Amino acid sequence: MSQVLIRNVAVLVVPESGECRVDDAQDIRVDGDRITTITPTDASPAESGEWEVIEGGGLLAVPGLVNSHTHSPMVMMRGAAEDVSIDDWFNRRIWPMEVNLTPERVRVGARLACAEMLLAGVTTFVDHYFHADQIAAAAVESGIRADLAPTFFSSAGPESIDAAIATARDLRTIDSRITAGLGPHATYTVSDDDLRRTADIAQAEGFRIHLHAAETDDQTRSSLEKHGVTPMQVLERTGVLGAGALIAHGCGIRESDLHILQRYADRTTVASCPKVYLKLAMGEVTPIRGLRSAGVRVGVGTDGAAVHNTLDVWESLRMVALTQKQREHDAEWMTLSETLRLATRGGAAAAGLADRIGVLEPGRQADIALVDLSGPHNQPVHDPRAALVYSVRPSDVITVLVDGKIVVRDRQLTTMNLDEILADARALAHTLVDLSQGGAIQHYAP
Amino acid sequence: MSQVLIRNVAVLVVPESGECRVDDAQDIRVDGDRITTITPTDASPAESGEWEVIEGGGLLAVPGLVNSHTHSPMVMMRGAAEDVSIDDWFNRRIWPMEVNLTPERVRVGARLACAEMLLAGVTTFVDHYFHADQIAAAAVESGIRADLAPTFFSSAGPESIDAAIATARDLRTIDSRITAGLGPHATYTVSDDDLRRTADIAQAEGFRIHLHAAETDDQTRSSLEKHGVTPMQVLERTGVLGAGALIAHGCGIRESDLHILQRYADRTTVASCPKVYLKLAMGEVTPIRGLRSAGVRVGVGTDGAAVHNTLDVWESLRMVALTQKQREHDAEWMTLSETLRLATRGGAAAAGLADRIGVLEPGRQADIALVDLSGPHNQPVHDPRAALVYSVRPSDVITVLVDGKIVVRDRQLTTMNLDEILADARALAHTLVDLSQGGAIQHYAP
Numbered sequence: 001m002s003q004v005l006i007r008n009v010a011v012l013v014v015p016e017s018g019e020c021r022v023d024d025a026q027d028i029r030v031d032g033d034r035i036t037t038i039t040p041t042d043a044s045p046a047e048s049g050e051w052e053v054i055e056g057g058g059l060l061a062v063p064g065l066v067n068s069h070t071h072s073p074m075v076m077m078r079g080a081a082e083d084v085s086i087d088d089w090f091n092r093r094i095w096p097m098e099v100n101l102t103p104e105r106v107r108v109g110a111r112l113a114c115a116e117m118l119l120a121g122v123t124t125f126v127d128h129y130f131h132a133d134q135i136a137a138a139a140v141e142s143g144i145r146a147d148l149a150p151t152f153f154s155s156a157g158p159e160s161i162d163a164a165i166a167t168a169r170d171l172r173t174i175d176s177r178i179t180a181g182l183g184p185h186a187t188y189t190v191s192d193d194d195l196r197r198t199a200d201i202a203q204a205e206g207f208r209i210h211l212h213a214a215e216t217d218d219q220t221r222s223s224l225e226k227h228g229v230t231p232m233q234v235l236e237r238t239g240v241l242g243a244g245a246l247i248a249h250g251c252g253i254r255e256s257d258l259h260i261l262q263r264y265a266d267r268t269t270v271a272s273c274p275k276v277y278l279k280l281a282m283g284e285v286t287p288i289r290g291l292r293s294a295g296v297r298v299g300v301g302t303d304g305a306a307v308h309n310t311l312d313v314w315e316s317l318r319m320v321a322l323t324q325k326q327r328e329h330d331a332e333w334m335t336l337s338e339t340l341r342l343a344t345r346g347g348a349a350a351a352g353l354a355d356r357i358g359v360l361e362p363g364r365q366a367d368i369a370l371v372d373l374s375g376p377h378n379q380p381v382h383d384p385r386a387a388l389v390y391s392v393r394p395s396d397v398i399t400v401l402v403d404g405k406i407v408v409r410d411r412q413l414t415t416m417n418l419d420e421i422l423a424d425a426r427a428l429a430h431t432l433v434d435l436s437q438g439g440a441i442q443h444y445a446p
Numbered sequence: 447m448s449q450v451l452i453r454n455v456a457v458l459v460v461p462e463s464g465e466c467r468v469d470d471a472q473d474i475r476v477d478g479d480r481i482t483t484i485t486p487t488d489a490s491p492a493e494s495g496e497w498e499v500i501e502g503g504g505l506l507a508v509p510g511l512v513n514s515h516t517h518s519p520m521v522m523m524r525g526a527a528e529d530v531s532i533d534d535w536f537n538r539r540i541w542p543m544e545v546n547l548t549p550e551r552v553r554v555g556a557r558l559a560c561a562e563m564l565l566a567g568v569t570t571f572v573d574h575y576f577h578a579d580q581i582a583a584a585a586v587e588s589g590i591r592a593d594l595a596p597t598f599f600s601s602a603g604p605e606s607i608d609a610a611i612a613t614a615r616d617l618r619t620i621d622s623r624i625t626a627g628l629g630p631h632a633t634y635t636v637s638d639d640d641l642r643r644t645a646d647i648a649q650a651e652g653f654r655i656h657l658h659a660a661e662t663d664d665q666t667r668s669s670l671e672k673h674g675v676t677p678m679q680v681l682e683r684t685g686v687l688g689a690g691a692l693i694a695h696g697c698g699i700r701e702s703d704l705h706i707l708q709r710y711a712d713r714t715t716v717a718s719c720p721k722v723y724l725k726l727a728m729g730e731v732t733p734i735r736g737l738r739s740a741g742v743r744v745g746v747g748t749d750g751a752a753v754h755n756t757l758d759v760w761e762s763l764r765m766v767a768l769t770q771k772q773r774e775h776d777a778e779w780m781t782l783s784e785t786l787r788l789a790t791r792g793g794a795a796a797a798g799l800a801d802r803i804g805v806l807e808p809g810r811q812a813d814i815a816l817v818d819l820s821g822p823h824n825q826p827v828h829d830p831r832a833a834l835v836y837s838v839r840p841s842d843v844i845t846v847l848v849d850g851k852i853v854v855r856d857r858q859l860t861t862m863n864l865d866e867i868l869a870d871a872r873a874l875a876h877t878l879v880d881l882s883q884g885g886a887i888q889h890y891a892p
Contacts, residue, residue: 075825075826076826077828078824078825078826078827078828078832078833078837079827079828079829079830079832079833079836079837080828080829082781082782082829082831082832082836083777083778083781083782084777084778085777085778086777089777112822112825115822116822116823119822119823120823275768277772278768278769278771278772279767279768279771279777279836280771280777281771281772281774281775281776281777283775305837308836309832309833309836309837310823310836310837311823312823321725322721322724322725323724325724325725325726325727326723326724326727328727329727329729330727331529331530331531331532331535331725331726331727332529332530332531335528335529336528336529374868376558376561376562376565376864376867376868377562377565377566377756377757377758377840378524379521379524379558379868379871379872380521380522380524380871380872380875381524381525382523382524382525382526382875382879383525383526383528384525385528386524386525386528386755387524387525387755390525390528390725390754390755390756391524391525391751391755391756393839393840393841394823394839394841395839395840395841418822421822422820422822422825425825425826426825426826429826429828433828
């Protein structure tokens with residue numbers, strides 16, 4: 001079992017509520033996959049055993065960030081669907097492109113995604129995509145932690161749904177860092193019957209359900225017109241909320257939906273990815289204040305890079321802070337502390353790992369990013385929390401541990417060959433955006 | 447005279463209108479302070495003379511970015527005024543802190559700001575602050591280009607205004623890279639009489655006027671209530687628009703103001719800094735679509751780092767694209783090309799240098815940033831313009847030239863000692879945020 005000592009490091013402390021703080025000059029001891037002690041350096045016990053020492057002087061240890069909602073292999077389509085409406089994004093770009101998905105292309109994309117995230121201090125991602133077994137393999141190889149929901153549409157037929165659910169079952173056993181959820185695409189692409197069956201299986205087998213719902217208020221309006229109910233009401237009546245759901249986006253969640261969500265707050269999380277809402281001119285952002293009042297936990301995500309262009313959770317959490325202040329017309333809301341809490345504890349909840357990751361405390365899995373705030377864009381540091389929310393860049397992340405293992409050291413991956421990953425991605429990139437085949441995996445008409 | 451050859455580089459071409467494009471495999475020749483030729487590498491003339499060669503293979507040359515509105519020395523207050531309303535930001539934090547300004551502290555802050563900007567590929571900044579002679583000295587030392595407007599309030603009395611204007615006159619002669627404007631603070635802190643006098647001097651001596659106006663719609667409403675006119679009407683009737691103005695923010699510019707601005711479109715620019723508008727929950731962003739329809743040129747800025755937290759123009763231009771799509775409910779607006787045009791040509795206009803910088807063409811000043819898109823967060827590159835707007839980071843900037851001189855090489859400043867700059871900033875940081883003196887340089891009650 002490896003033992004790591006991060007010596008003389010500042011530590012970001014993220015309490016369940018109230019202000020985050022930074023404790024200077026701490027020693028973090030990691031034994032195997034867990035944090036065992038965090039003690040002031042000057043009162044630190046004498047070393048014993050074979051400790052690998054990381055000098056933390058001048059660095060800030062933060063809980064590894066969680067990407068609460070993404071489609072990691074879509075990095076392969078980065079920059080290929082720009083300046084288009086949400087309808088065209090789905091119907092003229094992405095869903096026609098996804099005809100080209102193959103296991104190999106997904107694997108290559110997922111490896112690139114894992115590299116990008118780890119180098120930025122993102123230690124867990126919550127994924128929703130096809131060929132999830134390939135994504136799992138890439139995650140295992142890279143050393144990152146992942147919660148994976150194999151995606152399905154009703155239009156693809158029951159065998160396809162069964163196959164996705166079977167994949168979810170398989171994923172549960174392959175590695176301690178991999179967890180699985182069930183991944184119906186959305187309330188508007190999966191029938192109520194299929195959602196009900198999904199919820200039954202989730203309840204019976206202890207899965208959580210990760211899906212898109214009420215992405216825009218247009219979708220909510222359309223659902224009310226077509227079915228007389230909001231997407232949240234669909235999730236309730238089909239049992240999805242009862243089973244436990246991670247809802248991606250939720251920008252169209254209405255005030256009147258909040259009392260529904262409140263009843264399931266212990267098992268509901270919402271992932272907010274605001275760069276996407278602005279870029280696609282979706283009209284709203286996630287109503288986080290209302291959700292938090294209802295007791296619903298919220299995480300921060302990037303969505304896929306075919307719209308977000310990066311898998312940078314620092315960027316996402318900054319956009320959450322900015323767009324929430326804007327939405328509520330309240331500069332005193334979505335404070336530094338609350339924003340950092342969403343990106344760490346909130347993300348842990350979104351990943352179904354609220355008790356295992358998200359904070360730096362003895363007993364937690366050792367998922368840690370060491371950040372260097374000495375660059376000119378962060379200096380002087382009047383408040384390190386402000387630096388983390390408003391000025392830090394992924395390039396400030398120096399060292400990253402996941403499950404106690406050093407996966408990034410001095411800004412370099414220890415687990416994979418980045419040049420090879422990039423070469424593979426470049427070699428296959430054109431195949432993903434080829435529209436010569438015609439067809440599409442689905443049509444967007446919510 | 448130095449001669450630089452950037453060999454085999456991709457070049458971002460930013461036309462006056464229409465699509466930006468990237469020309470691969472070009473040789474850029476720089477003779478002294480100007481670009482002399484840009485030719486395909488395979489048709490490049492034989493070398494002659496003493497060329498310093500920069501290998502551009504795999505890099506993208508972009509016009510150095512322009513920070514169209516900032517208060518550079520405010521980096522010294524980075525992170526010291528978080529999660530507060532605009533009223534509290536001014537009245538409880540910044541204006542009380544600015545009692546502590548001294549020439550030395552401004553100089554130290556400006557040096558740090560120049561370092562941060564150059565390392566990010568920002569080659570020109572348009573500044574509005576006190577002790578502008580100190581900022582000029584820092585700019586000259588660093589090698590950056592700057593347009594500086596010494597700031598004044600009416601409340602400080604006529605001698606103070608005279609001194610600021612005298613400083614502007616002095617700045618014109620110190621270096622070819624330094625230009626000067628007149629810097630009344632805002633329509634709500636400078637009297638109409640003083641604005642009139644400023645406009646007269648500007649007209650007579652060929653200065654442009656850089657000031658805050660209609661920062662929020664609240665300010666416009668208040669101006670209408672108190673004076674019966676909008677801030678743009680104030681600028682017109684006092685002659686400021688006639689003299690030529692750079693208007694910071696302008697989020698409160700009304701539809702009815704556009705026909706006024708249209709009359710002065712040849713000499714008016716507006717700087718948009720949207721991260722700030724969201725962070726301070728100001729309610730609106732700059733109405734760029736209307737301004738562009740009226741023929742007014744628009745640049746991208748960061749404002750001061752006491753609210754923007756960075757001087758990163760990549761971040762600002764991304765926020766402009768995102769918030770403009772959001773504002774207009776139109777994902778097809780503020781395209782990649784238009785966004786890049788604002789940050790380059792628009793910025794050049796905001797700096798009063800529309801004919802000298804902002805594009806890479808023979809005859810222009812050689813202000814060039816070489817960007818490396820090979821990092822995993824930019825790959826694969828389906829569209830390099832999309833990478834520049836939505837995924838690039840300041841850490842992707844490798845080499846920077848200003849006026850033909852290499853000021854950043856391999857991500858290191860060539861002109862200044864960064865460690866010394868950072869040490870100076872850290873040593874003085876506490877003095878800027880000390881509120882024990884009491885008082886404030888001004889009161890915000892627009």
